[in-house]
Amino acid sequence: MIAKMLKVYCAARARDRERLVDALGDLGAVHLVPVDPAKAAADAGTSAAIDALGRALQLAASAGAAGTPPEIGGLEAAREMLALSRRATELAARLRALHRRFEALAPWGEVTREALDALEAAGAAPRLYALAARDVPAIRAECVQVVAALRGGKVLAAVVDRGGRAVLPEGAEEVPRPATDRPALRAEAARIEAELAAGRARMRALAGLRESMACELTALEAQAARAIAVRGGAGGEEVFALQGWVPARRAGDLAAGLARAGLDAALRTFEPAEDETPPTLIDYPRWVKPIKGLFDILATLPGYREVDLSPFFIITMPLFAAIIIADAGYGLVFAAAALWLGRKLRRAADKVKAQLLLVIGIATMLWGFFTGSVFGFGPLEVAGWGGAWETAGKAFNAVLIGGRVDGDAFEAALAVSEPAARAAALAALGEDGMVHLRVVLMKLSFLLAVAHLVGARLREAAALAPNQRALASVGWALVLAGMFRVVWFLFFDLQADADAGIPGWTAAVLAAGAALAILFGVPHRSLLRRVGVGFASSLLPLVGTFGDTMSYIRLMALSLAGLHIVQVFQVLAGRLADAATWGAGVPLLVLGHVFNMCLCLIAIFAHGVRLHMLEFSNNAGVTWSGYPFKPFANHDGEER
Numbered sequence: 001m002i003a004k005m006l007k008v009y010c011a012a013r014a015r016d017r018e019r020l021v022d023a024l025g026d027l028g029a030v031h032l033v034p035v036d037p038a039k040a041a042a043d044a045g046t047s048a049a050i051d052a053l054g055r056a057l058q059l060a061a062s063a064g065a066a067g068t069p070p071e072i073g074g075l076e077a078a079r080e081m082l083a084l085s086r087r088a089t090e091l092a093a094r095l096r097a098l099h100r101r102f103e104a105l106a107p108w109g110e111v112t113r114e115a116l117d118a119l120e121a122a123g124a125a126p127r128l129y130a131l132a133a134r135d136v137p138a139i140r141a142e143c144v145q146v147v148a149a150l151r152g153g154k155v156l157a158a159v160v161d162r163g164g165r166a167v168l169p170e171g172a173e174e175v176p177r178p179a180t181d182r183p184a185l186r187a188e189a190a191r192i193e194a195e196l197a198a199g200r201a202r203m204r205a206l207a208g209l210r211e212s213m214a215c216e217l218t219a220l221e222a223q224a225a226r227a228i229a230v231r232g233g234a235g236g237e238e239v240f241a242l243q244g245w246v247p248a249r250r251a252g253d254l255a256a257g258l259a260r261a262g263l264d265a266a267l268r269t270f271e272p273a274e275d276e277t278p279p280t281l282i283d284y285p286r287w288v289k290p291i292k293g294l295f296d297i298l299a300t301l302p303g304y305r306e307v308d309l310s311p312f313f314i315i316t317m318p319l320f321a322a323i324i325i326a327d328a329g330y331g332l333v334f335a336a337a338a339l340w341l342g343r344k345l346r347r348a349a350d351k352v353k354a355q356l357l358l359v360i361g362i363a364t365m366l367w368g369f370f371t372g373s374v375f376g377f378g379p380l381e382v383a384g385w386g387g388a389w390e391t392a393g394k395a396f397n398a399v400l401i402g403g404r405v406d407g408d409a410f411e412a413a414l415a416v417s418e419p420a421a422r423a424a425a426l427a428a429l430g431e432d433g434m435v436h437l438r439v440v441l442m443k444l445s446f447l448l449a450v451a452h453l454v455g456a457r458l459r460e461a462a463a464l465a466p467n468q469r470a471l472a473s474v475g476w477a478l479v480l481a482g483m484f485r486v487v488w489f490l491f492f493d494l495q496a497d498a499d500a501g502i503p504g505w506t507a508a509v510l511a512a513g514a515a516l517a518i519l520f521g522v523p524h525r526s527l528l529r530r531v532g533v534g535f536a537s538s539l540l541p542l543v544g545t546f547g548d549t550m551s552y553i554r555l556m557a558l559s560l561a562g563l564h565i566v567q568v569f570q571v572l573a574g575r576l577a578d579a580a581t582w583g584a585g586v587p588l589l590v591l592g593h594v595f596n597m598c599l600c601l602i603a604i605f606a607h608g609v610r611l612h613m614l615e616f617s618n619n620a621g622v623t624w625s626g627y628p629f630k631p632f633a634n635h636d637g638e639e640r
Contacts, residue, residue: 002280018230029257037232047224053220112184138168139159293357323441328373472516514538518538
């Protein structure tokens with residue numbers, strides 16, 4: 001839930017301003033708000049050092065530590081890394097320019113400037129002319145040689161004429177002699193590449209000072225935060241005051257903490273005004289805590305006066321991710337990766353991300369097993385291996401959702417003795433099984449849609465009660481339920497019976513929901529204005545309910561897409577193994593799985609997160625407009 005905030009003002013004698021700031025920093029409970037934001041800034045030197053250290057740490061993360069770190073300070077190392085990075089950018093640009101010049105000198109070959117100077121002294125230096133290819137025979141000179149073809153039907157011809165009596169056709173353009181040569185450019189490029197290599201080696205050595213840079217960054221950020229706190233206060237010669245936000249549950253600790261510090265300070269707290277926007281602090285129950293990892297990645301928070309959707313997210317986000325991934329083997333990989341990361345990561349903010357990955361991995365293992373896919377292998381593939389695997393395949397099929405294929409047909413296919421005929425029978429069952437799975441997933445997608453969206457509207461209604469607009473949210477929940485029945489009729493009832501009709505109660509539910517949404521969406525004393533404005537503001541959302549419901553069908557599409565990608569790689573790997581060896585087929589299969597897992601992770605953010613942050617959140621009335629509660633603290637960590 002979103003923690004209640006209070007506006008707090010704290011004042012002390014001007015001579016005690018440093019002690020007041022220290023005492024609030026030790027408590028770590030107040031999100032300070034500067035009285036004059038223009039004055040609340042750190043020194044330019046401190047800000048520049050923080051920026052340098054932050055950028056250097058990013059460079060160090062990508063460079064990778066190697067070699068012996070130099071014995072210098074973290075800030076000095078950061079500045080040297082930034083200088084090396086700038087120099088590397090300059091050298092890379094010079095190297096690209098050299099390559100372009102090198103290509104432009106191709107007609108001159110490997111002739112050096114010294115050789116050309118010697119020929120020039122002897123009067124035998126070649127001159128290059130650009131002219132039409134048909135005009136080359138018209139050149140009259142001691143030596144004529146075409147050295148390159150140009151665009152537009154032109155060529156580049158080298159002409160040697162020691163007597164100075166050469167005859168050139170009209171239109172021949174002399175190409176100026178270059179100021180350098182290819183061997184010189186090659187040598188310069190080698191020098192640049194050597195300097196780049198030395199810079200990369202030095203960068204890797206400096207990256208070994210990451211911890212030192214991180215420590216200096218933490219210290220400088222604390223110094224900057226303290227300067228901002230002092231300069232963000234108000235007061236004169238006698239009094240110094242600070243303002244900010246404090247969680248209501250910790251307001252009582254402030255006076256006691258200031259008294260323990262021996263400060264004579266005045267403290268007042270107030271409820272936030274309607275035009276004020278306090279920061280958002282979410283108190284996550286233990287079972288909901290992993291979803292904080294998602295909010296941290298997205299850098300999103302609900303507004304202070306919005307509702308906390310984290311309990312919904314921790315239930316449905318892993319489920320949606322599991323449906324998208326749809327493979328128990330992948331779930332095992334994600335769970336194992338989460339356990340490994342959980343041991344390596346130190347910060348609590350990073351550990352919750354590993355916990356979220358673990359929850360998704362476990363959910364995916366369960367879902368993948370009960371829908372029949374373990375690294376792309378289902379009951380039909382397992383049974384097709386023959387021997388004891390037939391029993392395993394039949395047992396696998398028996399525990400799937402509704403059975404991937406009919407059990408009797410499965411038994412009949414396995415009873416076929418001729419291998420080719422049995423393979424054909426199993427393939428036919430596989431196609432039937434995919435059709436069955438597609439229908440199950442489509443129905444499940446629509447059921448999840450109505451449960452998800454109706455739950456969002458009811459959560460919005462609970463947050464708005466006892467305001468009249470809560471009834472409008474209930475109305476929209478009814479509209480969503482009625483729209484779900486319409487979608488179900490279009491996709492399933494009509495397929496089963498062309499003469500089927502929509503149940504009569506559907507229209508009644510839609511009408512009742514629309515009436516509530518129109519009458520209570522924009523409450524007003526005037527009934528005419530209430531109905532008119534409510535009707536106008538309900539038109540687009542009414543159309544949107546159909547689109548929101550249909551949007552969830554992407555879960556079915558993504559689930560089947562991942563399964564088909566794996567099957568394609570299995571076929572390709574099998575054919576490669578038959579044509580060559582398994583040593584060639586297995587790497588291709590592994591590559592296919594890695595590729596598919598990467599696509600699954602992208603799909604989770606592109607589609608699973610979208611269904612939560614857009615469709616679900618819009619129906620719950622959450623715009624994610626909040627900003628985080630960041631208490632001023634002398635320690636490193638979150639609000640305690």
